[in-house]
Amino acid sequence: MYNFEFYNPVKIIFGKGEIAKVGSQIPQGEKVLMTYGGGSIFKNGVYDQVKAAIAGFDVIEFGGIEPNPHYETLMKAVELVKKENITYLLAVGGGSVIDGTKFIAAAVYFDGNDPWDICAKKAPVTKAMPIGAVLTLPATGSEMNGNSVVTRAEYQEKLSFGSPLVMPQFSVLDPEVIFSLPEKQVANGIVDAFVHVIEQYLTFPVNSPIQDRFAESIMKTLVEEGPKVLANRADYDAAANFMWSATMALNGLIGVGVPQDWATHMIGHELTAYHGIDHGRTLAIVLPGVMQVRRQEKKDKILQLGAQVFGITDGSDDKRIDETIQATVDFFESVGIPTRLPDYNVPAETIAKIADRFEKRGYTVGETKIGPAEIKLILENRL
Amino acid sequence: MYNFEFYNPVKIIFGKGEIAKVGSQIPQGEKVLMTYGGGSIFKNGVYDQVKAAIAGFDVIEFGGIEPNPHYETLMKAVELVKKENITYLLAVGGGSVIDGTKFIAAAVYFDGNDPWDICAKKAPVTKAMPIGAVLTLPATGSEMNGNSVVTRAEYQEKLSFGSPLVMPQFSVLDPEVIFSLPEKQVANGIVDAFVHVIEQYLTFPVNSPIQDRFAESIMKTLVEEGPKVLANRADYDAAANFMWSATMALNGLIGVGVPQDWATHMIGHELTAYHGIDHGRTLAIVLPGVMQVRRQEKKDKILQLGAQVFGITDGSDDKRIDETIQATVDFFESVGIPTRLPDYNVPAETIAKIADRFEKRGYTVGETKIGPAEIKLILENRL
Numbered sequence: 001m002y003n004f005e006f007y008n009p010v011k012i013i014f015g016k017g018e019i020a021k022v023g024s025q026i027p028q029g030e031k032v033l034m035t036y037g038g039g040s041i042f043k044n045g046v047y048d049q050v051k052a053a054i055a056g057f058d059v060i061e062f063g064g065i066e067p068n069p070h071y072e073t074l075m076k077a078v079e080l081v082k083k084e085n086i087t088y089l090l091a092v093g094g095g096s097v098i099d100g101t102k103f104i105a106a107a108v109y110f111d112g113n114d115p116w117d118i119c120a121k122k123a124p125v126t127k128a129m130p131i132g133a134v135l136t137l138p139a140t141g142s143e144m145n146g147n148s149v150v151t152r153a154e155y156q157e158k159l160s161f162g163s164p165l166v167m168p169q170f171s172v173l174d175p176e177v178i179f180s181l182p183e184k185q186v187a188n189g190i191v192d193a194f195v196h197v198i199e200q201y202l203t204f205p206v207n208s209p210i211q212d213r214f215a216e217s218i219m220k221t222l223v224e225e226g227p228k229v230l231a232n233r234a235d236y237d238a239a240a241n242f243m244w245s246a247t248m249a250l251n252g253l254i255g256v257g258v259p260q261d262w263a264t265h266m267i268g269h270e271l272t273a274y275h276g277i278d279h280g281r282t283l284a285i286v287l288p289g290v291m292q293v294r295r296q297e298k299k300d301k302i303l304q305l306g307a308q309v310f311g312i313t314d315g316s317d318d319k320r321i322d323e324t325i326q327a328t329v330d331f332f333e334s335v336g337i338p339t340r341l342p343d344y345n346v347p348a349e350t351i352a353k354i355a356d357r358f359e360k361r362g363y364t365v366g367e368t369k370i371g372p373a374e375i376k377l378i379l380e381n382r383l
Numbered sequence: 384m385y386n387f388e389f390y391n392p393v394k395i396i397f398g399k400g401e402i403a404k405v406g407s408q409i410p411q412g413e414k415v416l417m418t419y420g421g422g423s424i425f426k427n428g429v430y431d432q433v434k435a436a437i438a439g440f441d442v443i444e445f446g447g448i449e450p451n452p453h454y455e456t457l458m459k460a461v462e463l464v465k466k467e468n469i470t471y472l473l474a475v476g477g478g479s480v481i482d483g484t485k486f487i488a489a490a491v492y493f494d495g496n497d498p499w500d501i502c503a504k505k506a507p508v509t510k511a512m513p514i515g516a517v518l519t520l521p522a523t524g525s526e527m528n529g530n531s532v533v534t535r536a537e538y539q540e541k542l543s544f545g546s547p548l549v550m551p552q553f554s555v556l557d558p559e560v561i562f563s564l565p566e567k568q569v570a571n572g573i574v575d576a577f578v579h580v581i582e583q584y585l586t587f588p589v590n591s592p593i594q595d596r597f598a599e600s601i602m603k604t605l606v607e608e609g610p611k612v613l614a615n616r617a618d619y620d621a622a623a624n625f626m627w628s629a630t631m632a633l634n635g636l637i638g639v640g641v642p643q644d645w646a647t648h649m650i651g652h653e654l655t656a657y658h659g660i661d662h663g664r665t666l667a668i669v670l671p672g673v674m675q676v677r678r679q680e681k682k683d684k685i686l687q688l689g690a691q692v693f694g695i696t697d698g699s700d701d702k703r704i705d706e707t708i709q710a711t712v713d714f715f716e717s718v719g720i721p722t723r724l725p726d727y728n729v730p731a732e733t734i735a736k737i738a739d740r741f742e743k744r745g746y747t748v749g750e751t752k753i754g755p756a757e758i759k760l761i762l763e764n765r766l
Contacts, residue, residue: 001623003398008391014640015386207620209607210627213600221592237590240384244593244640253636257397257627 001208001257008252010144011170014244016236018174019046022053022090025132025170030088032059033081035101037093039063044180046136050092060084065093068272068279069100071116071152077104078115081129091133091168094185095140095192095279098133102148102166105129119150119159128165136177138243139189139280141196141250143171151273158269173247175239183230186242187335188280190226193246194219194331195283199262200255202291202301203367208258215254216308221245223309226335263366264290267375270354277344284332284339289378290370291325297368341382351379384591384640391635393527394553397627399619401557402429405436405473408515408553413471415442416464418484420476422446427563429519433475443467448476451655451662452483454499454535460487461498464512474516474551477568478523478575478662481516485531485549488512502533502542511548519560521626522572522663524579524633526554534656541652556630558622566613569625570718571663573609576629577602577714578666582645583638585674585684586750591641598637599691604628606692609718646749647673650758653737660727667715667722672761673753674708680751724765734762 013021026032032054041047051059062077080086081104091101107115109127117123135143142148146167151158178186201215222245228238248254267290268282277285291302299317306312306324313320329339338344355372358364364371370378396404409415415437424430434442445460463469464487474484490498492510500506518526525531529550532543561569584598605628611621631637650673651665660668674685682700689695689707696703712722721727738755741747747754753761 001398001620001627003401005394005396007394011388011390012639013388015384018386207624209604209624210600210631213603214597217593217596217600220596224592237384240640241590241592244384248593256395257623 001206001211002259004257006252006256007164008144008167010167010251012144012173012247013170014173015240016174016176018172019049019134020053022050022132022134022172023056026054026057026088026090030057031084031086032057032088032090033077033084033086034059034061034090034092035065035077035097035104036061036063036091037065037067037097041092041136044136044177046092046134046177050090050134054090060086065097065100067096068149068151068158068276069096069103071103071150072154074100074103074107074150075115078107081108087129089129089131091131092136094135094137095142098135098142098168099140099148099150101131101133102128102142102146103150103161105131105166106161106163116152118161120157122161125161125163125165128163131166131168133168133171135171135173135243137181137185137189138178138246139192141193141247143168143173144247144251147250149269156273158273173243175236175243178229178239178243179233181233183336184278186229186233187337188278189246190222190229190242190280190335191284191332191337192280193249194222195264195287196249197254198287199265200258200260202298202305203259203261204298205300205304206258211254211256211258212304214248218245218249218254219305219309223331230335259367261366261368263368263370266365267354267378270357271346271350274350274353275344275346277346281337281344284337285341285344285382286378288325288329288339289381291328292381293374293377294368294370295321339382341379348383351376354379384589384594385642387640389635389639390547391527391550393550393634395527395556395630396553397556398623399557399559401555402432402517403436405433405515405517405555406439409437409440409471409473413440414467414469415440415471415473416460416467416469417442417444417473417475418448418460418480418487419444419446419474420448420450420480424475424519427519427560429475429517429560433473433517437473443469448480448483450479451532451534451541451659452479452486454486454533455537457483457486457490457533458498461490464491470512472512472514474514475519477518477520478525481518481525481551482523482531482533484514484516485511485525485529486533486544488514488549489544489546499535501544503540505544508544508546508548511546514549514551516551516554518554518556518626520564520568520572521561521629522575524576524630526551526556527630527634530633532652539656541656556626558619558626561612561622561626562616564616566719567661569612569616570720571661572629573605573612573625573663573718574667574715574720575663576632577605578647578670579632580637581670582648583641583643585681585688586642586644587681588683588687589641594637594639594641595687597631601628601632601637602688602692606714613718642750644749644751646751646753649748650737650761653740654729654733657733657736658727658729660729664720664727667720668724668727668765669761671708671712671722672764674711675764676757676760677751677753678704722765724762731766734759737762
């Protein structure tokens with residue numbers, strides 16, 4: 001196990017009916033900007049629940065934060081925060097709304113010309129506004145971490161930043177929000193959470209049984225509970241288990257003291273940037289390619305994944321690796337997520353564009369140092 | 384899964400050499416009271432490492448906090464804090480030192496006649512001094528929670544309190560402290576951590592696969608890594624895995640949204656109070672009795688423990704329950720911890736004294752409502 005630091009002060013309030021507690025979590029007298037997305041919260045009742053919970057506060061609303069939240073949209077919120085002297089941000093939504101709100105929180109205090117530098121140049125975040133969150137879609141884990149991914153539409157760029165200063169002070173997780181989610185969003189969330197675990201697990205062994213077993217616990221639970229949620233959206237227990245799995249997948253805990261990869265995410269982000277493919281779907285496309293191309297470097301952990309999560313224990317190493325890659329593909333497809341580029345009408349030319357982009361950025365991705373040549377092979381594997 | 388709140392802002396700094404970071408974690412200008420126990424830190428080098436790390440601070444020392452920290456000792460530290468205008472507490476030790484330091488932190492600001500009321504009458508903690516910790520003995524999990532157990536020697540009482548206000552701001556976990564631990568302390572720590580998990584696991588199912596699997600992950604790791612630590616104290620990886628297991632066993636995470644018991648601890652505390660038996664050893668005595676007497680109420684979870692942790696899957700329910708209780712006993716005895724009252728020269732009369740005490744206190748213990756009659760049966764099972 002490597003040396004590590006772990007710090008996660010996000011307060012989680014979990015369970016049915018808990019949205020009513022939001023008001024008690026925000027300090028009296030704060031002027032609140034309530035951020036949200038495209039308006040699903042009006043249909044599922046969450047908007048009304050949140051408004052009732054914060055009735056005692058001076059609240060201004062900022063809706064319309066899109067999936068893969070746009071820098072351009074978020075900068076409008078930054079202006080509003082300054083103009084209205086907002087003191088507290090309340091994100092009500094899924095990962096995009098929470099990620100976007102983190103960017104707003106940091107950009108308000110950014111000391112420089114262009115807050116995009118926080119993502120593009122990893123400019124340090126030295127101060128941020130306080131954030132609370134009400135999660136409406138389990139997937140990204142943003143509700144319990146300091147990570148954020150923002151898209152700058154004009155550059156077709158999707159980049160991330162992270163800071164403990166943008167961790168929510170509290171997040172309310174009511175599994176009942178899942179009851180009204182469309183199938184596609186549930187499926188995307190299952191895959192997203194699963195691949196978050198993979199990025200912190202599927203590297204090479206460093207003798208870390210707690211982290212490995214926790215990771216396998218989350219993946220097994222997603223494989224079991226995900227299909228139950230899809231089959232019956234009103235299954236509260238399955239919804240709760242799925243929601244808690246997605247949060248635990250990316251709150252930092254399973255990643256302490258172990259190598260991490262994130263190659264699948266980095267390559268997937270480019271598919272979203274160029275073709276607007278949902279984030280979870282890009283991961284389902286890219287991961288099997290990463291497993292295939294890095295099957296030697298990741299061999300021990302692929303075999304462990306096969307044995308512990310998919311019950312694959314017979315045959316030669318190569319056979320078990322093949323079966324584990326196939327089991328991963330089958331799992332994604334079983335929840336209705338296609339895993340090949342043609343399924344999304346991505347032309348072969350995109351592969352060279354993405355490889356070129358990494359070439360220009362001049363960095364390799366992931367713990368196993370994946371460069372432009374490997375990225376090409378990975379994406380060609382997905383044709 | 385039940386509704387729950389989870390909040391754990393303790394910053395963990397984990398790994399070899401990390402004690403050097405202690406100074407950077409304490410705000411400049413604080414006047415520090417460094418608390419410790421019987422002096423093992425002088426022999427293993429931890430004292431020198433800590434003193435070097437906090438060379439820039441005004442530091443007063445308070446040593447001699449005993450195992451099962453005594454109220455009487457801790458109140459002397461409270462006086463010292465007031466007299467010397469101490470502003471920050473740095474606990475350097477195992478669970479007893481950290482628990483004791485939590486009591487000091489709360490007692491300094493106690494608004495009433497006798498700070499013992501914090502334990503005896505569950506008087507609310509409304510303010511506490513900031514605490515940092517350097518862990519020297521993995522066992523209690525105190526380094527990452529807000530729990531504390533204090534003994535009042537004159538009353539032969541051992542009672543607990545808990546408050547998020549006494550959670551350490553940071554805890555440094557350097558597995559190398561294990562290298563010089565005596566076998567008995569390692570063994571006690573293994574059993575203590577194992578039973579912490581049991582108290583949050585061995586109740587009844589509420590459909591909580593993440594919590595269950597995390598709990599099983601910790602127990603399996605303790606069963607595997609514990610003996611390695613005992614066999615070779617200089618095995619860094621085993622030490623690190625044991626240390627992280629003990630912390631994860633009681634930082635609140637595996638207990639969210641599930642029923643908890645704590646009957647084994649409550650009964651065990653009485654054996655320490657009357658006979659001074661090490662805490663971990665009292666748990667090894669009591670737990671098999673709890674499992675036997677509550678074998679019906681805990682049936683599903685005993686079977687799950689047997690299957691998932693000890694690989695017991697064949698035969699009737701009764702047979703598997705018997706085997707799982709025996710496997711638990713065998714595990715404790717394999718690390719050198721006897722599990723019966725006569726092994727510790729506890730006379731049969733003690734059983735009635737303990738049952739009487741619970742009778743007088745007028746409460747049952749644990750999620751499965753264990754009263755004086757069951758406590759008698761449990762302890763009689765351990766004769």
